[in-house]
Amino acid sequence: MKEIKKKPVKITETVLRDAHQSLIATRMKTEEMLPIVPKMDQVGYHSVECWGGATFDACLRFLKEDPWERLRKFRDGFKHTKLQMLFRGQNILGYNHYADDVVEYFVQKSIANGIDIIRIFDCFNDLRNLQTAVNAAKKEKGEVQVALSYTLGDAYTLDYWKETAKKIEDMGADSLCIKDMAGLLIPYEATRLVTALREGTKLPIDIHTHYTSGCAAMTYVKSIEAGADIIDTAISPFAMGTSQPATEVLVKTFEGTPYDTGLDLNLLAEIADYFRPIQESYLASGQLNPKVMGVNIKTLLYQVPGGMLSNLVSQLKEAHAEDKYYQVLEEIPSVRKDLGEPPLVTPSSQIVGTQAVLNVLQGERYKMITKETRKVLHGEFGQTIKPFNPEVQKLAIGDEEPITCRPADLIPPQLPEYEEAIKDYKQQDEDVLSYALFPQVAMEFFKYRDAQQKKVDVAEADKESKSYPV
Numbered sequence: 001m002k003e004i005k006k007k008p009v010k011i012t013e014t015v016l017r018d019a020h021q022s023l024i025a026t027r028m029k030t031e032e033m034l035p036i037v038p039k040m041d042q043v044g045y046h047s048v049e050c051w052g053g054a055t056f057d058a059c060l061r062f063l064k065e066d067p068w069e070r071l072r073k074f075r076d077g078f079k080h081t082k083l084q085m086l087f088r089g090q091n092i093l094g095y096n097h098y099a100d101d102v103v104e105y106f107v108q109k110s111i112a113n114g115i116d117i118i119r120i121f122d123c124f125n126d127l128r129n130l131q132t133a134v135n136a137a138k139k140e141k142g143e144v145q146v147a148l149s150y151t152l153g154d155a156y157t158l159d160y161w162k163e164t165a166k167k168i169e170d171m172g173a174d175s176l177c178i179k180d181m182a183g184l185l186i187p188y189e190a191t192r193l194v195t196a197l198r199e200g201t202k203l204p205i206d207i208h209t210h211y212t213s214g215c216a217a218m219t220y221v222k223s224i225e226a227g228a229d230i231i232d233t234a235i236s237p238f239a240m241g242t243s244q245p246a247t248e249v250l251v252k253t254f255e256g257t258p259y260d261t262g263l264d265l266n267l268l269a270e271i272a273d274y275f276r277p278i279q280e281s282y283l284a285s286g287q288l289n290p291k292v293m294g295v296n297i298k299t300l301l302y303q304v305p306g307g308m309l310s311n312l313v314s315q316l317k318e319a320h321a322e323d324k325y326y327q328v329l330e331e332i333p334s335v336r337k338d339l340g341e342p343p344l345v346t347p348s349s350q351i352v353g354t355q356a357v358l359n360v361l362q363g364e365r366y367k368m369i370t371k372e373t374r375k376v377l378h379g380e381f382g383q384t385i386k387p388f389n390p391e392v393q394k395l396a397i398g399d400e401e402p403i404t405c406r407p408a409d410l411i412p413p414q415l416p417e418y419e420e421a422i423k424d425y426k427q428q429d430e431d432v433l434s435y436a437l438f439p440q441v442a443m444e445f446f447k448y449r450d451a452q453q454k455k456v457d458v459a460e461a462d463k464e465s466k467s468y469p470v
Contacts, residue, residue: 134173162197183305236275319357
């Protein structure tokens with residue numbers, strides 16, 4: 001009988017980043033996470049995703065925590081496990097493109113403070129927007145994982161994914177991730193996709209999806225059988241719904257097969273026991289809404305991420321136009337097509353969704369065009385897979401010449417002006433990067449930090465400093 005070659009599945013645990021970002025808007029505090037870190041460090045995860053994405057903004061804006069301090073504490077606690085972050089290419093962790101000097105410095109400081117693996121993606125899959133971050137991470141001896149934002153559309157053929165995977169390998173990436181933010185990758189399609197990627201690249205393949213549409217665990221099984229190497233999962237109290245499949249379930253699923261993870265289910269059960277009361281406290285406070293814990297089949301019907309759907313509902317509610325919900329859902333694919341058929345992920349999902357709402361509410365398409373839609377049609381976010389609708393582009397930017405180069409080529413160095421702006425608040429090199437990404441929010445945090453250190457209220461601490469531009 002032919003011996004089956006063993007290929008253990010590697011697990012990236014997301015509970016410290018994407019799981020709570022997806023379920024409770026990234027509100028878990030550092031102090032809630034730190035006590036379980038030594039136990040998580042014993043598991044043998046491929047990596048723990050613990051930073052980047054929305055954690056940076058949420059730390060400063062809502063939790064009054066220094067995100068850099070959080071990262072350093074994780075690094076102190078995880079002695080044997082690689083730490084991973086999510087990085088939006090030239091957007092870093094913000095919503096605009098930044099100059100290359102800011103991107104390079106952010107990568108340098110992320111690795112210096114403890115990150116091992118940087119997962120880098122672009123909302124248009126425009127690889128030009130990734131190259132600076134990739135080069136910077138390689139220079140700092142970091143591990144580079146380039147993520148492709150998965151989406152559907154006639155331009156996104158298996159050949160497209162295969163060819164793009166080859167380009168990513170040529171860029172110098174160490175691994176490739178399929179980032180399925182909306183839960184659109186269904187099981188047998190995953191088989192076809194991973195098989196095609198395997199033909200295009202020798203890089204390790206990581207599959208990242210969300211349970212929103214109810215397919216995720218099955219998608220992981222079919223992906224692994226087709227040759228994927230790594231899957232992203234969340235410990236059970238913060239799994240399912242808009243988060244990832246449960247770590248323990250997948251570990252048990254592959255137990256005794258050639259893909260056996262080798263992870264200890266008893267240890268994982270202890271970690272789940274730790275997070276359960278935390279989950280219950282967020283349920284009790286209302287921060288964890290039971291609605292996000294179920295399956296939303298509309299995700300597959302309309303190919304719209306769960307977070308984008310809830311955003312639409314709140315926008316229509318504010319406008320007292322809930323009855324227009326289905327009209328907006330029908331308008332989204334049309335706007336997406338006009339804008340070059342981009343994947344729907346931050347920030348493109350918000351831009352397409354808001355424009356679709358306006359088109360329906362105004363009763364006339366593109367009567368009002370948002371500032372962000374203009375930016376897309378001007379080329380400020382990069383190149384989409386298909387050309388923009390020329391009529392809509394003309395409406396948005398008139399006779400202006402659209403940008404066709406890499407957008408960051410037009411941005412001069414920014415670090416010196418940021419350094420000058422915060423010189424009287426700066427307590428660590430990293431403060432300039434917090435300010436670069438979120439000027440107003442960071443400045444408020446610096447004043448709060450100052451007041452805490454001086455044991456006075458924020459207004460008093462503010463009086464002692466000059467006024468600075470935000």
